[in-house]
Amino acid sequence: MARAAVKNKMPKTIAPDVLEDMFYNIVLARALDDRMWILNRQGRAPVVYSSNGHEATQVASAFALDRGRDWVVPYYRDLALMVAMGMTPREIFLHLLARRDDPNSGGRQMPAHWGLKRLNIMTSGSVVTTQMLHAAGLALGAKRREEDTVAVAYFGEGSTSQGEFHEAMNIAAVWKLPVIYFNENNGYAISVPQRKQMAVADVAARAEGYGMPGVVVDGNDPVKVYEVMAAAVARARRGEGPTLVEAKTYRFVPHSSDDDDSAYRSREEVAEHKKSDPLITFEATLRDLGLLDDAKVADIRARVKAQVDDATRFAEKAPDPDPDTLLKHVYYGD
Amino acid sequence: MAVMTYLESVRETLRQEMRRDPRIIIYGEDVGVRGGVFRVTEGLQAEFGEGRVMDSPLAEAAIVGTAIGAAVNGLRPIPEIQFADFIFPAFNQIVEEAARIRYRSNGDFGVPMVVRAPYGGGIHGALYHSQSVEAFFAHVPGLKVVMPATPYDVKGLLASSIEDEDPVIFLEHKGAYRSIRGEVPDERYLIPLGLADVKRQGTDISIISWGMTVNFSVTAAERLREEDGVSAEVLDLRTVRPLDIDAILATTKKTGKVLIVYEDNLTGGFGGEVSAIIAEHALFDLDAPIMRLAGPDVPAMPYAATLEHAFMVTPDKIHDAALKLARF
Numbered sequence: 001m002a003r004a005a006v007k008n009k010m011p012k013t014i015a016p017d018v019l020e021d022m023f024y025n026i027v028l029a030r031a032l033d034d035r036m037w038i039l040n041r042q043g044r045a046p047v048v049y050s051s052n053g054h055e056a057t058q059v060a061s062a063f064a065l066d067r068g069r070d071w072v073v074p075y076y077r078d079l080a081l082m083v084a085m086g087m088t089p090r091e092i093f094l095h096l097l098a099r100r101d102d103p104n105s106g107g108r109q110m111p112a113h114w115g116l117k118r119l120n121i122m123t124s125g126s127v128v129t130t131q132m133l134h135a136a137g138l139a140l141g142a143k144r145r146e147e148d149t150v151a152v153a154y155f156g157e158g159s160t161s162q163g164e165f166h167e168a169m170n171i172a173a174v175w176k177l178p179v180i181y182f183n184e185n186n187g188y189a190i191s192v193p194q195r196k197q198m199a200v201a202d203v204a205a206r207a208e209g210y211g212m213p214g215v216v217v218d219g220n221d222p223v224k225v226y227e228v229m230a231a232a233v234a235r236a237r238r239g240e241g242p243t244l245v246e247a248k249t250y251r252f253v254p255h256s257s258d259d260d261d262s263a264y265r266s267r268e269e270v271a272e273h274k275k276s277d278p279l280i281t282f283e284a285t286l287r288d289l290g291l292l293d294d295a296k297v298a299d300i301r302a303r304v305k306a307q308v309d310d311a312t313r314f315a316e317k318a319p320d321p322d323p324d325t326l327l328k329h330v331y332y333g334d
Numbered sequence: 335m336a337v338m339t340y341l342e343s344v345r346e347t348l349r350q351e352m353r354r355d356p357r358i359i360i361y362g363e364d365v366g367v368r369g370g371v372f373r374v375t376e377g378l379q380a381e382f383g384e385g386r387v388m389d390s391p392l393a394e395a396a397i398v399g400t401a402i403g404a405a406v407n408g409l410r411p412i413p414e415i416q417f418a419d420f421i422f423p424a425f426n427q428i429v430e431e432a433a434r435i436r437y438r439s440n441g442d443f444g445v446p447m448v449v450r451a452p453y454g455g456g457i458h459g460a461l462y463h464s465q466s467v468e469a470f471f472a473h474v475p476g477l478k479v480v481m482p483a484t485p486y487d488v489k490g491l492l493a494s495s496i497e498d499e500d501p502v503i504f505l506e507h508k509g510a511y512r513s514i515r516g517e518v519p520d521e522r523y524l525i526p527l528g529l530a531d532v533k534r535q536g537t538d539i540s541i542i543s544w545g546m547t548v549n550f551s552v553t554a555a556e557r558l559r560e561e562d563g564v565s566a567e568v569l570d571l572r573t574v575r576p577l578d579i580d581a582i583l584a585t586t587k588k589t590g591k592v593l594i595v596y597e598d599n600l601t602g603g604f605g606g607e608v609s610a611i612i613a614e615h616a617l618f619d620l621d622a623p624i625m626r627l628a629g630p631d632v633p634a635m636p637y638a639a640t641l642e643h644a645f646m647v648t649p650d651k652i653h654d655a656a657l658k659l660a661r662f
Contacts, residue, residue: 071407106440115439122406123439127430133396134431137403137411144359144385145408163423167396174391329441330475332499 009289011223013230014063016291022063022084022222023286024300026055029080030279031304032089035312036096036111040257044316045096049112051079053252054184056278059084060222061152061182061247064229071142071151073122073135076112077184077251078154085119089307093315100321107321129159132168132181139177139236150178150236158189160203169210169244178236180229181244184219186251191264207244219249220278223285252277335519341511343485343518344374344450347492348412350522352382355410358496361388362397362414362450371416372452372511398424398449402432405447410496418453418505419462419634425470432501433476448495452508453481454546454597456646459508460637466545466598466629471503472574472607478502478527479575483548485516487572490525498527507546514549528576532585536567539660540585542608543595544571547647551595554652564660574604582608583616590621591659597647600628622662627655 010016033052039045051058054077062084065072074081082092091103095114098107104115104123115123122134135153142149159165160183172179183203187194200206207214213235217228225247232243250273254261261270286292328334338346352358360375366389369376379387390397394415401411415421421428432445455464471479480495480502482488488506495502533548534555541551548570555566569585571578586592592612594605605626612624627647629635635645 073403102440103442104440105438108440109438113438115442117439117442122403123435123443125430125434125438127426130399130427130431133399133427134403134406136396137400137405138407139403140400141404141407141409144404151403151407164395164399164426167391167393168399171391171393171396171400175388329437329439331478332436332444334441 013227014223018063019286019289020291022059023282023292024304025059025084026080026222026279026282027300028089028304028307029055029059029083031308032083032092032311033079035308037253037257039096039312045111047111048096048257049076050251050253051077051081053250053273053277054186054219055080056222056282057184057219057225057247057249060225061229064226064233065152066149068119070149071120071122071135071138073131073138073151073153074114074124075128075131075154075156075159076124076126077156078114079112081154082114082121085121087116087119087121089311090314093311094318097315097318098321099315099318101318106325129155129162129164131155132159133164135179135181136168136172136177139172139179140175143178148237150180150233152180152182154182154184156189157183157185157187157194157203158192158197160206161197169206169212169242172242173210173212176239176241178239179242180232180236181242182229183244183246184249185246186249188251188265190255190259202246204244204246212242212244214244214246216246216248219247220276220281222278222282335517337515338485338518339512340485340488340506340514341372341374343488344492344506345376345378346518347489348375348378349381351493351496352378352386354522355496357408357410358412359386359388359404359409360412360414361390363390363392363416365389365414370414372508375414394420394424395427398427398432401447401449402427402435402445405445406443410446412448412450412496415449415451417463418451418467419465421451421467428471428477428501428503429474433474436500437476444499445501446499448492448502448504450504450506452511453505454507454509455635455642456509458637458639458642459635461634464635466596468505468545468574469598469602469604472604476500477575478573479505480527480573481505481545482572483510483533483545483570484514485518487525487531489518490523491527491572493522494524494527497524502527505545510546510549525572527573528578529572530578530581531570531572532567533570534566534568536565536589538565538589539591539593539656540567540569540589541593541595541652541656542569542571542582542585544574544604545597547595547597550647550649551652553649554656557649557653558656558660562657562660564657566656579611582611586612586616587619590619591662592620593625593627593652593656593659595647595652596628598629599631600626601631603628622659625655625659627652
């Protein structure tokens with residue numbers, strides 16, 4: 001199905017080298033993800049939250065931003081987004097292993113609780129959907145200070161059941177804030193399928209009720225995600241207000257390393273979705289376009305493996321946080 | 335130097351701070367055109383424009399949640415919660431987010447934001463317009479909780495709160511808004527957060543309080559002196575987090591008898607913490623058991639005047655409790 005669906009022409013919206021760069025980020029994110037699970041099963045990483053299956057969605061959305069200047073407000077599923085924003089593999093594994101030099105939290109937070117001021121990645125907690133209001137506030141700050149930056153909040157479809165989803169969508173629309181609400185709809189909130197979460201087929205349908213555009217896009221198609229996102233970003237920069245983007249995607253692995261997804265979805269269902277794994281389909285697309293061949297793919301995979309090996313070694317040797325720092329950073333100047 | 339009400343002091347301090355710091359924005363329910371349901375922000379939108387003084391949608395989590403983002407991105411937001419009783423929809427944003435953003439990011443991010451909220455009863459506000467909420471927030475490391483008693487303190491504490499790099503819950507007693515007047519210097523000044531103030535010197539007993547009940551305690555102390563010949567010291571904590579432990583222990587050692595007065599209901603109220611500190615550090619300086627006078631353990635303040643009065647901590651109740659302690 002994957003190959004048959006690919007009848008590609010070179011997209012006019014994205015330069016060839018950018019397409020290759022997207023692919024590299026997707027491959028790197030998946031390889032980091034795979035390594036994290038290995039470290040977990042070996043007892044070297046206590047818990048893992050994965051972006052496995054969401055990579056095309058996340059990477060393509062990031063590529064539509066002015067990375068490092070625009071704000072992203074992630075949630076725990078966003079490993080590939082962090083890769084695309086410029087968090088290094090070493091930094092990611094320092095965070096995974098809760099090392100002293102983890103730039104996200106200094107080893108204070110569970111893995112996948114991202115946040116890095118250097119890259120305008122807002123710090124995130126575990127209570128889902130709070131970040132949607134932070135994104136609106138970041139956008140309010142940009143608007144008030146007359147910067148043309150945007151803020152993007154990322155969230156799963158389960159988050160749309162929270163009251164703060166409604167509050168954020170509403171206030172962002174009323175105040176015409178330069179914010180994009182980017183929903184990564186993988187069909188499951190841990191074990192709860194979408195049909196038990198909401199009575200509509202598309203999260204994006206809710207946008208109309210708030211007076212903003214809502215767009216559904218195939219999250220496995222990075223070109224389409226990029227184009228939809230670029231339009232939403234341009235609209236926000238023009239001062240026309242927020243957009244709700246819903247990228248339909250799928251999570252190929254359990255919610256976390258402590259979950260067993262066979263309890264709530266069949267192996268057949270997962271196998272069917274894996275046929276549209278963006279790692280495979282996007283590679284096929286780029287081969288069709290003549291941007292990739294066996295030699296190039298082998299080179300990319302070798303470079304990625306070297307980066308992942310280096311990050312693993314580096315983080316495993318890195319020091320743990322000093323217990324004497326427990327009381328630091330409760331208040332400014334601590 | 336002007337004499338003004340507590341409410342006017344809040345408004346004039348906001349005005350003075352907004353004139354000197356363009357990063358400050360104010361928003362909340364009805365704060366713009368209407369100037370707030372208590373008129374605290376009256377005239378501020380006319381002076382500073384709709385870009386800096388905004389009416390928000392009726393959604394407390396949104397008010398505080400967006401203020402967190404705005405604070406991270408270079409502004410100094412002063413969101414208003416219309417009544418402290420309505421702060422709980424924003425509890426998640428305050429406690430789980432604002433309070434721990436600095437800690438969880440290892441110092442990378444901070445939230446310089448002042449959440450203003452009118453608290454307290456005695457104004458026919460019933461269960462949902464009368465509550466004292468300080469204990470919920472004083473429990474949370476990462477927050478600061480400020481409760482001024484006088485117009486002078488309002489100005490210095492509010493300016494310090496706005497300048498602070500961390501989230502501050504600024505609780506204004508709505509009964510004080512128009513009933514408490516005092517001299518307020520024209521020039522800007524700062525009162526450090528975490529510095530208590532002896533509002534009245536005394537030698538026989540210590541009354542430790544914060545917020546509006548400081549004023550009631552001073553009234554009670556006057557009566558104790560005139561009618562009973564008892565010299566009562568009144569210590570105003572001014573901020574319950576950070577807490578001026580030195581001042582608490584100093585007044586305890588001076589008089590040896592401590593009455594802790596607060597309007598919140600008794601059990602689990604902040605007076606328990608003050609009491610524990612005295613018991614831990616000054617037990618052998620005490621000449622009598624520590625005494626607490628607080629609101630009763632009912633869910634919140636009832637509406638009917640008779641019931642409301644029965645709930646409230648009043649100067650008379652403070653007087654009677656203090657006299658009992660003095661005669662112990």
